[in-house]
Amino acid sequence: xxxxxxxxxxxxxxxxxxxxxxxxxxxxxxxxxxxxxxxxxxxxxxxxxxxxxxxxxxxxxxxxxxxxxxxxxxxxxxxxxxxxxxxxxxxxxxxxxxxxxxxxxxxxxxxxxxxxxxxxxxxxxxxxxxxxxxxxxxxxxxxxxxxxxxxxxxxxxxxxxxxxxxxxxxxxxxxxxxxxxxxxxxxxxxxxxxxxxxxxxxxxxxx
Amino acid sequence: xxxxxxxxxxxxxxxxxxxxxxxxxxxxxxxxxxxxxxxxxxxxxxxxxxxxxxxxxxxxxxxxxxxxxxxxxxxxxxxxxxxxxxxxxxxxxxxxxxxxxxxxxxxxxxxxxxxxxxxxxxxxxxxxxxxxxxxxxxxxxxxxxxxxxxxxxxxxxxxxxxxxxxxxxxxxxxxxxxxxxxxxxxxxxxxxxxxxxxxxxxxxxxxxxxxxxxxxxxxxxxxxxxxxxxxxxxxxxxxxxxxxxxxxxxxxxxxxxxxxxxxxxxxxxxxxxxxxxxxxxxxxxxxxxxxxxxxxxxxxxxxxxxxxxxxxxxxxxxxxxxxxxxxxxxxxxxxxxxxxxxxxxxxxxxxxxxxxxxxxxxxxxxxxxxxxxxxxxxxxxxxxxxxxxxxxxxxxx
Numbered sequence: 001x002x003x004x005x006x007x008x009x010x011x012x013x014x015x016x017x018x019x020x021x022x023x024x025x026x027x028x029x030x031x032x033x034x035x036x037x038x039x040x041x042x043x044x045x046x047x048x049x050x051x052x053x054x055x056x057x058x059x060x061x062x063x064x065x066x067x068x069x070x071x072x073x074x075x076x077x078x079x080x081x082x083x084x085x086x087x088x089x090x091x092x093x094x095x096x097x098x099x100x101x102x103x104x105x106x107x108x109x110x111x112x113x114x115x116x117x118x119x120x121x122x123x124x125x126x127x128x129x130x131x132x133x134x135x136x137x138x139x140x141x142x143x144x145x146x147x148x149x150x151x152x153x154x155x156x157x158x159x160x161x162x163x164x165x166x167x168x169x170x171x172x173x174x175x176x177x178x179x180x181x182x183x184x185x186x187x188x189x190x191x192x193x194x195x196x197x198x199x200x201x202x203x204x205x206x207x
Numbered sequence: 208x209x210x211x212x213x214x215x216x217x218x219x220x221x222x223x224x225x226x227x228x229x230x231x232x233x234x235x236x237x238x239x240x241x242x243x244x245x246x247x248x249x250x251x252x253x254x255x256x257x258x259x260x261x262x263x264x265x266x267x268x269x270x271x272x273x274x275x276x277x278x279x280x281x282x283x284x285x286x287x288x289x290x291x292x293x294x295x296x297x298x299x300x301x302x303x304x305x306x307x308x309x310x311x312x313x314x315x316x317x318x319x320x321x322x323x324x325x326x327x328x329x330x331x332x333x334x335x336x337x338x339x340x341x342x343x344x345x346x347x348x349x350x351x352x353x354x355x356x357x358x359x360x361x362x363x364x365x366x367x368x369x370x371x372x373x374x375x376x377x378x379x380x381x382x383x384x385x386x387x388x389x390x391x392x393x394x395x396x397x398x399x400x401x402x403x404x405x406x407x408x409x410x411x412x413x414x415x416x417x418x419x420x421x422x423x424x425x426x427x428x429x430x431x432x433x434x435x436x437x438x439x440x441x442x443x444x445x446x447x448x449x450x451x452x453x454x455x456x457x458x459x460x461x462x463x464x465x466x467x468x469x470x471x472x473x474x475x476x477x478x479x480x481x482x483x484x485x486x487x488x489x490x491x492x493x494x495x496x497x498x499x500x501x502x503x504x505x506x507x508x509x510x511x512x513x514x515x516x517x518x519x520x521x522x523x524x525x526x527x528x529x530x531x532x533x534x535x536x537x538x539x540x541x542x543x544x545x546x547x548x549x550x551x552x553x554x555x556x557x558x559x560x561x562x563x564x565x566x567x568x569x570x571x572x573x574x575x576x577x578x579x580x581x582x583x584x585x586x587x588x589x590x591x592x593x594x595x596x597x598x599x600x601x602x603x604x
Contacts, residue, residue, distance in 0.1 A: 042592075046555070055559045056579045062587040064525070066546060066558045076550040 008179075009088060009114045010036065012172040012192045016112065017041060021083040024048070024108065026070045026100075027090030031058035038063065046082075048073040070094050074103040082107055088114035088192070092148045098164065105166070105197040114192040117173075119153030119185050137176075138189040154185040157193065165198035224286055226293035227301040228308065231285030233258050233324055236358050242319075245508075248344035252333070255358050256281040256317040256324025260300055261308030263364070269589065270364045271306060272355065273315045274372030274379040276570075277446075277502055278494055280323035283315035284308075298574050305581040310589070311368065316358055318351040318379070320502050322495035325354075329430065329495045341427030346501060348375075348509045352382045359390070368589060371395035371581070373570030374537065375502070378509050381545070384524050385516050393525040393588040395581060398534050398570045400541035401548070402510040407536065410449055411503040417441040418496045427497050439496040440487030447486050452533035452566030516545065517552040526556035527584045529577070531569040557584065 006014070010033045017023060019041045025034050028047030031054075037043040047065035049055055058065040066073065070090055085108030087100070092115050094100050104111040116138035117123075123134030133143045141148065152160075154173065161168050172192045173184035180188045233256050241251025258281045263270060273283050273296065284300035286293050294315075300306040306313050317325040320343070328343035359367065370380040370391050377399025384394050403411070418424055421438025429435060451459070460479040475481040526549055530542035539560045549556045561576040563569035570577070 038592075044555075052559060052562060052576075055557070056576075059527075059557055059559075059580050060583045062583065064555050064557045066550070066556070067560055068543075068546075068558075076547045078551065078553070081553050 006036065007032070008174050008177050009190060009192055012174070012179075013086060013088065013112050013114070014041070016170060016194055017043060017084055019043070022081070023084045023086065024077075024082045025086040025088070026073055026104065027087065027093075028054075028058060028063075028065060030054050031061050031063045031065065033086070033088065034058070034063050035061045070100055071096055074100070074107050077107040079106055080109050083109050084112055085110075086112045086114075088112065089116070091115050092150045092152065095149055097150050098160075101164070101166070101195075105195065109196070110169070111195045112192065113157075113195060114190065115152060115157065116148075116190050117154050117185065117188050118151045119155065120189050121186050124186075136189060154188065154191045157191065161193070161195065167196040167198065168193055169196055170194035224291050224293070226284065226286045226297050227304070228260055228285035228293075228297070230288055231258055231260065231282070231294070232287070233281050235324060236361055238357050238361070242350060242353055242357075244344055244350045245347045246345050250319070250326065250344055250346075250350075253319060253326045253354055253357075254324070254330070255319070255326075255354055257358060258282060258285070258294075258315050260284055260313045261311055263312040263362070267364050268366070268368065269310065270312045270314060270359075270362070270367050271369045271371065271585070272359065272367050272383070273300065273306065273313055274355075274370065274376035275315065275317065276372070276374040276376050277506070278443075278490070278499075279376070280321070281315050281317040281325075282323075284313070295571065299577065299581070305578045305585070306371075307582075307585075311585070314359075314362070316355045318502065319354045320346045320351065320498060320505060322498040327495065328427065328497035328501055338430040340430065340497060343497070343501060345504060347505050348378050348382045349386060351505065352379055352386055355379070355383075356387060356390075365390065367391050369393045369395060369585060371397070372399075373397040374399055374567065375506055377570075378506060381511055381516055382509070384522070385511050385518065388517070388519055388522045388524055391524050393527070393584070395527045395529070395584070396542075396545060397529045397577070398531055398537045398542075398567055399545075400537055401512045401516060401544055403507050404541070408507045410445065410536075411507055414442040414445050414503055415500050417445065418500060424496060427500075429496070434491055435496050436491045439491045439494070439499065440484075442496075442499060443490040443494075444483040444487045447483055449536040450567045452535065452564060454533060454564045455566050455568070458564070512544065514548065514551070516548045517554060522552065522554065524554065525584075525588055526554055526558075527580060528556065528558040529570075529580065530558075530560045531563040531565065531567070531573065532560055533564050534567045534569060536567040 022044045025047045028034050028049050034045040034047050038045045048068050049065050050069050055065050085104040120136050122136050126134040173180040173188035174190045175188050235254050237254040239252045241249040282294040284294040284297045300313050302309045317323050319325050320327045322329050328339045332339045370383040372380050377396035380394045380396045383391050418438040421435035424435035463478045465481045470476050528542050528545050530539040546558045563573040565572050
């Protein structure tokens with residue numbers, strides 16, 4: 001298998017996570033990212049996923065997964081029992097988004113959030129000139145069948161992190177396979193953020 | 208395939224009873240040193256009935272202990288000579304099956320308090336030479352597991368690859384982890400609970416009262432006069448209602464009539480009535496009423512809530528916790544209670560609620576879902592962390 005088979009957002013997350021880290025993926029889907037982290041980085045991984053068939057696929061890959069939704073999935077976990085909590089392409093489907101992020105930063109030392117950018121130029125054009133609810137490669141749904149309940153841009157998320165006093169340690173902006181540095185809020189289809197809580201000064205919690 | 212040949216094969220399959228394991232026998236293990244029970248009483252000598260399938264590795268690392276439900280026995284798989292039907296989990300245990308006997312050594316142990324070859328109220332009391340009856344000491348799930356530990360010691364197995372079971376079998380699996388965490392590499396509790404709810408205790412109490420209300424019960428001293436058949440039969444009928452879901456009963460019986468018309472009498476008009484009566488009548492032929500009393504009490508006494516499942520710090524037992532959507536006797540939230548304890552202790556675990564319509568019976572019949580999860584879970588446990596399969600994810604260089 002070549003490097004091309006790894007999704008670009010997965011590749012960003014993979015590069016950020018150090019070997020042997022404890023990782024919880026909230027909404028882990030079919031478990032491709034977790035399997036990659038377990039195999040290539042010897043990470044200690046755990047998934048949470050709602051869909052029964054997706055759980056079958058995860059278990060078939062040798063992964064451990066709890067069936068549950070994202071909002072209640074973090075209950076009962078002790079503070080900082082994971083190095084990373086991943087919320088990739090799932091935050092926009094969560095109603096209590098700020099609650100989930102605060103909880104994720106309680107359970108994990110760091111949180112990785114990936115989401116589609118609602119302010120991509122194509123979405124702006126569609127709404128501004130077409131007068132239609134935007135559909136983009138990262139937001140491929142129509143208004144009546146979208147699982148998303150939160151629509152946010154990269155700028156929105158940055159502002160939110162400021163309000164919540166989350167520390168943004170890293171951010172990557174993606175347009176398909178390509179990474180974007182210039183005008184990401186206009187040009188990137190998606191973003192991945194690495195967050196730490198307000199009291200974290202970049203140090204790793206001792207294990 | 209040639210169609211005539213195929214139909215002949217089907218006909219042959221219908222005629223001869225079959226199991227991939229072929230013929231098996233129940234074995235007995237007796238130990239003289241008494242068990243000290245949770246009640247403080249002693250019980251001994253003790254006999255445990257058990258069966259084994261497959262071969263034990265030379266390093267004894269491939270042993271799986273399968274645990275029975277309330278009215279089960281040690282005959283989990285294969286055929287007994289002269290029987291029509293194979294053991295109760297034959298679909299799950301055998302060559303190429305999820306509990307693959309070509310790879311694993313599968314042990315199924317009966318429980319103390321039972322009547323299927325292990326020491327129970329129908330066994331002779333060494334003090335009197337007559338059946339214990341209600342002089343049999345009260346036992347708990349912990350006591351059952353303590354007796355099984357002696358069997359595992361006797362077989363020379365230090366660490367079990369897995370303990371697995373549904374319903375009361377799941378309770379025993381949980382108790383194994385609570386009592387002997389170091390000796391269990393993984394556990395598969397299915398459709399079970401850390402403790403019975405008032406509703407579950409209530410059903411068990413009605414079951415016990417049905418038995419004890421039968422004059423033939425005679426305070427448990429009926430071995431010379433015959434079982435309290437009416438009471439035990441009603442007790443089992445109650446049980447069967449709780450094992451099914453509303454939907455599975457609708458599918459199985461609907462309001463179909465046994466004889467095509469209403470009888471205007473108190474006979475069994477509806478198929479569901481006939482089914483329950485038949486099940487009750489069959490049950491009294493194969494199960495001891497006092498055993499039913501003792502074992503239901505043991506289930507009611509179990510309480511591994513509040514952190515008692517994982518008490519030590521260094522527990523590395525992996526878990527696969529399974530429940531069924533339509534199981535209202537052991538509802539999913541009870542399995543989620545297990546999960547909450549595991550999360551608190553950061554145990555490596557998987558939980559899944561299977562969308563079965565079969566009610567509590569699903570742990571015996573929902574083969575597709577059970578197989579899809581149990582097979583890879585066991586394989587991962589057996590092969591260790593290096594056993595993560597190469598599927599999915601690709602490679603990053």
